[in-house]
Amino acid sequence: MTFPDRIERTLQLAHPPEKVWAALTTAEGLGTWFGNRAEVDLRVGGQATLIWDSGDTATLTIKRLEPPRVFGYSWPVNGLPDGDPRRTYVEFTLEPDGAGTTLTMVESGFAQVADAEAHSTAFDGNTKGWLSELGELVAYLDGQA
Incomplete structure (x- = not known):
């Protein structure tokens, strides 16, 4: 059985790349829309x-920075x-x-989880999570206008 490996979302944002970049890569940005700190x-x-x-x-763990x-x-x-070595890779x-x-967000690596229940937990949880978190990113950016 083949499981979905990636989640992909594309957003059109009314903000310049530098502002979006700061929201994604700074403690202030991430600590506001993607966590509390x-x-x-x-x-x-x-x-x-x-x-x-x-x-x-x-x-x-930061893997790519351009x-x-x-x-x-x-x-x-x-x-x-905790301690399981498997990771997914997220790229904005x-x-x-x-x-x-x-802004395009892709999270990949879910196919490495072969157990159907564990895959569903990971994939479905992150699919719902990204819907919420990306909405919070938009609200954060729009609130800074």
């Missing part, structure tokens, strides 16, 4: 830690036990579009 070591191999008021955390166009990181697969691509930006 964040710490960011912005370099390939660096990490970003997202912290929620609930006590949950997520650690991202300012202000491409930001990519790996992170643990949703629903797998920013393209200027008039006065705004076309």
